[in-house]
Amino acid sequence: MAKINFGGVEENVVMREEFPLEKAREVLKDETIAVIGYGVQGPGQSLNLKDNGFNVIVGQRKESKTWDKAIADGWVPGETLFEIEEALERATIIQYLLSDAGQIQMWDTVKKHLTPGKALYFSHGFGITYKDRTGIIPPADVDVILVAPKGSGTSLRRMFLEGRGLNSSYAIFQDATGKAKDRVIALGIGVGSGYLFETDFKREVYSDLTGERGTLMGCIQGIFAAQYEVLRANGHTPSEAFNETVEELTQSLMPLVAENGMDWMYANTSTTAQRGALDWWKPFRDATKPVFEKLYSEVAAGNEAQRSIDSNSQPDYRVKLEEELKELRESEMWQAGAAVRKLRPENQ
Numbered sequence: 001m002a003k004i005n006f007g008g009v010e011e012n013v014v015m016r017e018e019f020p021l022e023k024a025r026e027v028l029k030d031e032t033i034a035v036i037g038y039g040v041q042g043p044g045q046s047l048n049l050k051d052n053g054f055n056v057i058v059g060q061r062k063e064s065k066t067w068d069k070a071i072a073d074g075w076v077p078g079e080t081l082f083e084i085e086e087a088l089e090r091a092t093i094i095q096y097l098l099s100d101a102g103q104i105q106m107w108d109t110v111k112k113h114l115t116p117g118k119a120l121y122f123s124h125g126f127g128i129t130y131k132d133r134t135g136i137i138p139p140a141d142v143d144v145i146l147v148a149p150k151g152s153g154t155s156l157r158r159m160f161l162e163g164r165g166l167n168s169s170y171a172i173f174q175d176a177t178g179k180a181k182d183r184v185i186a187l188g189i190g191v192g193s194g195y196l197f198e199t200d201f202k203r204e205v206y207s208d209l210t211g212e213r214g215t216l217m218g219c220i221q222g223i224f225a226a227q228y229e230v231l232r233a234n235g236h237t238p239s240e241a242f243n244e245t246v247e248e249l250t251q252s253l254m255p256l257v258a259e260n261g262m263d264w265m266y267a268n269t270s271t272t273a274q275r276g277a278l279d280w281w282k283p284f285r286d287a288t289k290p291v292f293e294k295l296y297s298e299v300a301a302g303n304e305a306q307r308s309i310d311s312n313s314q315p316d317y318r319v320k321l322e323e324e325l326k327e328l329r330e331s332e333m334w335q336a337g338a339a340v341r342k343l344r345p346e347n348q
Contacts (some may be wrong), residue, residue: 001013001014001018002014002015002018011197011198012197013195013196013197013198014170014188014196014197015195016165016189016193016194016195019185019186019189020189021052021190023186024052024185024187024189024190025052025053025054025190027182027183027185027186028054028055028093028186030092031054031055031093031183032055032056032057032090032091032092032093033049033054033055033056033091033093033095033187034056034058034059034087034088034090034091034093034094034095035049035056035057035058035087035095035097036059036084036087036088036094036095036096036097036098036110037060037095037096037097037098037102038058038060038066038067038069038070038097039066039098039099040097040152040153041097041123041152042058042066042095042153043069043070043073043153044149044152044154044155044156044157044160044191044192045097045123045149045153045156045192046058046075046095047073047074047157048156048160048190048191048192049187049190050080051160052190052192054190056080057075057080057081057087057091058070058075058080058082059082059083059084059085059087059088059091060081060083061083061084062083067081084106084109085109085113088109088110088112088113089113091113091118092117092118092119093118093119093183093187094110094113094118094119094121095121095187096110096121096122096127097123100124100126100127100134100308100309100312101308101309101312101313101317103126103127103134103136104127104134104135104136104309104313107127107134107135107136111138111139114139114142115142116139116141116142116176117141117142117176117177118142118143119142119144119145119177119183120138120142120143120144120145121145121147121184122144122145122146122148122201123146123147123148123149124146124148124204124205124208125146125148125200125201125202125204125205126205126209126305126308128144128173128201129201129202129204129205129206129305130205130302130305130309133302133306134309138174140174142174143172143174143175143177143179143180144172144173144174144180145171145172145173145180145183145184145187146169146170146171146172146173146184146199146201147168147170147184147187147188147191147193147196148168148169148170148171148199148204148208149166149167149168149191149192149193150166150167150168150169156191156192157192159192159194160192164194165193165194165195166192166193166194167193167194167195167196167197168188168191168193168194168195169196169197169198169199169204170184170188170196170197170198170199171184171198171199171200171201171203173201205299205305206296206299206300209299209304209305210292210295210296210299213295213299213304214292214295219288219291219292221328224245224246224333225331225333227241228241228242228245228246228333231245232332238332238333238335238336239339241333241336242337242340243340246333246337247337253265256268266278
């Protein structure tokens with residue numbers, strides 16, 4: 001494990017060079033990894049593990065869309081694809097990748113199969129951190145570990161196929177066997193992590209819930225909408241407003257920021273852009289920081305978790321969700337976005 005300096009703060013980081021794939025395979029050579037849940041993270045993690053040479057199976061409900069998707073992805077019923085309870089029985093490591101609401105509903109079934117020495121693996125700290133609300137309390141004689149890729153399962157898989165890795169955090173909540181650390185690092189390498197940085201379950205879920213509601217989705221959509229609406233209200237066309245708000249950022253600038261950093265971006269734009277960006281970033285920070293502080297306090301208090309549990313457990317949850325997503329999808333901004341994307345050269 002390397003000590004890496006991030007802005008003056010040292011953190012524990014595991015690089016693929018120091019824990020190569022061959023070592024990960026050796027650590028897990030006698031393990032059967034069962035991936036329970038084939039929605040957001042399940043496909044990417046399980047396929048990467050399989051392609052990396054690990055003994056992995058998938059547990060899903062028969063006659064479901066996700067069962068059919070698993071078959072389409074190459075999982076074979078009776079060989080590598082099983083009903084959930086059979087997969088749980090076969091597993092020595094259970095990757096619990098259902099949604100947070102799904103984990104609550106399935107917990108009693110999973111718990112029956114957590115025999116001594118097994119490992120329970122999460123990619124989100126929600127169920128354990130808010131265990132008083134979720135009821136997810138593992139027995140004391142199993143390892144409880146976490147690998148959380150910093151992106152979607154789709155991104156994890158795409159980057160793996162491109163020969164790249166997606167950074168992940170890792171954590172150990174419970175080390176019952178003395179092997180939890182080797183297990184979690186090996187799994188992190190196996191699912192295709194670029195590097196692994198240390199966290200704990202609580203910090204993972206606090207940062208994750210804040211990020212999802214903040215700059216990753218909620219905040220960025222809010223900022224996009226605000227700028228787009230101001231431009232449209234002042235006579236700019238949908239195409240112009242969308243290009244200046246979203247397209248230029250996502251297609252041109254953010255790849256450069258990802259490659260070189262925002263400091264490089266500031267140093268390599270026109271003097272007019274530099275002046276404006278330097279003058280305006282602090283007012284935007286000052287305007288949004290109180291919202292982020294309120295958001296973090298709601299996450300830390302468990303209120304965001306409870307809202308998710310209450311909402312996602314309603315029988316009409318999917319119907320209401322589709323209504324909200326439809327509103328977003330059919331907004332003028334994202335209708336303009338669909339039209340702009342069709343005009344990209346690669347789509348002609």
